Amino acid sequence: MGFEATTWLFKPCYNYFFNASTGVYHLVIFKMTTFYPGPSQIYPEVADYMQDAYNSGILLQNHRSDQGMALLKETVTLLREKLNIPANFDIYFTTSGTECWEIISQSIPAENYLHFINGGFGQKWFEYSKKLAVKNCESISYGINEALPNVKIKADSIVCLTQNETSNGTQITMPQLAQFDLENCLVAVDTVSSMGGIELDWTLADIWLTSVQKCFGLPAGLGIMVCSPKVKHVAKQFNSDNHYNSLLNIDKNMALFQTVNTPNILGIFLLNRVLKQSPNIKITDERLKLQAKKWYDFFENNNKFELFCQNKAVQSNTVIVVKGEKDNIEKLKQKTEKEGLILGNGYGIWKDNTFRIANFPAIDPNEIERLMHCISTF
Numbered sequence: 001m002g003f004e005a006t007t008w009l010f011k012p013c014y015n016y017f018f019n020a021s022t023g024v025y026h027l028v029i030f031k032m033t034t035f036y037p038g039p040s041q042i043y044p045e046v047a048d049y050m051q052d053a054y055n056s057g058i059l060l061q062n063h064r065s066d067q068g069m070a071l072l073k074e075t076v077t078l079l080r081e082k083l084n085i086p087a088n089f090d091i092y093f094t095t096s097g098t099e100c101w102e103i104i105s106q107s108i109p110a111e112n113y114l115h116f117i118n119g120g121f122g123q124k125w126f127e128y129s130k131k132l133a134v135k136n137c138e139s140i141s142y143g144i145n146e147a148l149p150n151v152k153i154k155a156d157s158i159v160c161l162t163q164n165e166t167s168n169g170t171q172i173t174m175p176q177l178a179q180f181d182l183e184n185c186l187v188a189v190d191t192v193s194s195m196g197g198i199e200l201d202w203t204l205a206d207i208w209l210t211s212v213q214k215c216f217g218l219p220a221g222l223g224i225m226v227c228s229p230k231v232k233h234v235a236k237q238f239n240s241d242n243h244y245n246s247l248l249n250i251d252k253n254m255a256l257f258q259t260v261n262t263p264n265i266l267g268i269f270l271l272n273r274v275l276k277q278s279p280n281i282k283i284t285d286e287r288l289k290l291q292a293k294k295w296y297d298f299f300e301n302n303n304k305f306e307l308f309c310q311n312k313a314v315q316s317n318t319v320i321v322v323k324g325e326k327d328n329i330e331k332l333k334q335k336t337e338k339e340g341l342i343l344g345n346g347y348g349i350w351k352d353n354t355f356r357i358a359n360f361p362a363i364d365p366n367e368i369e370r371l372m373h374c375i376s377t378f
């Protein structure tokens with residue numbers, strides 16, 4: 001009788017070591033963990049939740065059935081409870097973070113869009129807004145070691161911020177966001193690599209968008225939008241309803257706990273189950289902050305690699321980006337991979353001289369210790 005693949009508690013990875021003094025090869029089996037910041041490490045419990053989804057029959061249900069609506073309703077309630085989302089904010093399901101970018105510009109074709117950009121994802125979002133019907137689409141760039149620049153903004157602008165820039169490991173903290181004068185604007189915030197990992201102050205912006213393959217520890221294919229009451233009001237003024245996924249259409253369906261199109265029911269089921277097992281975001285936020293500090297201290301004391309962002313005030317809590325010589329990075333990746341630890345490649349223009357380490361909730365702290373050991377002995 002051998003081991004069945006399904007009896008493993010984790011995806012195993014193996015290697016052979018040759019002991020020269022005994023002349024014996026040893027087979028060593030260890031866990032495999034990805035530190036890629038998306039798609040990223042999935043909670044091990046998800047394997048069982050997938051089986052539960054199949055067994056429960058929910059995957060065969062129409063999304064306008066009682067069972068489908070009950071699942072959506074419960075999942076929205078769980079998001080509200082676990083992430084402390086105010087009762088008057090709307091929660092919508094989409095298919096991805098990128099789709100959320102598009103939903104905003106096609107549903108709210110305002111005169112002025114202003115994007116603040118300091119990295120690859122902020123830049124991508126700006127490109128999409130420019131292509132979509134927006135008249136005056138402008139951008140302000142700022143450096144990776146700088147805080148968000150406080151500039152005077154035209155009234156009624158749509159301000160687009162990337163709260164956690166996954167490409168370079170920087171963040172806009174909640175106190176920094178609070179300092180910013182955004183009174184007369186509609187503020188949209190990309191939190192794709194932070195929602196579910198850090199505590200957000202929902203009252204500081206109007207649209208918060210994310211997807212589940214990063215901090216929620218789930219497979220890709222589901223996006224989430226959290227909107228203040230102002231968003232619906234503004235969308236109604238523009239009455240832009242030509243797209244199947246317009247905010248107005250999404251909202252009309254969500255009032256019945258339904259979605260416009262057949263949604264990713266498996267994704268919503270898995271989100272529901274993962275939220276049930278998760279503590280309140282306050283607890284996760286504290287844990288990740290301590291863990292991030294460990295990583296930052298670790299690289300401050302490393303002589304081969306250094307932190308890409310040096311300004312502590314803007315360093316991300318969920319994505320650690322590290323700089324080094326191309327050759328060293330290549331060799332380090334090979335070393336960690338042999339131990340089943342996958343580092344994230346650098347992103348865009350920083351591809352060759354940086355690597356990224358996700359500090360997401362689903363990553364086992366023992367695996368972080370293992371990666372730290374592997375890097376410190378490099």
Ligand SMILES: *Cc1c(COP(=O)(O)O)cnc(C)c1O
Nearest residue numbers: 038096097098121166192193211
């Ligand atoms: C990953 C990521 C996206 C893209 O999300 P998708 O769900 O793949 O569309 C957008 N913004 C940021 C900051 C990201 O990290």
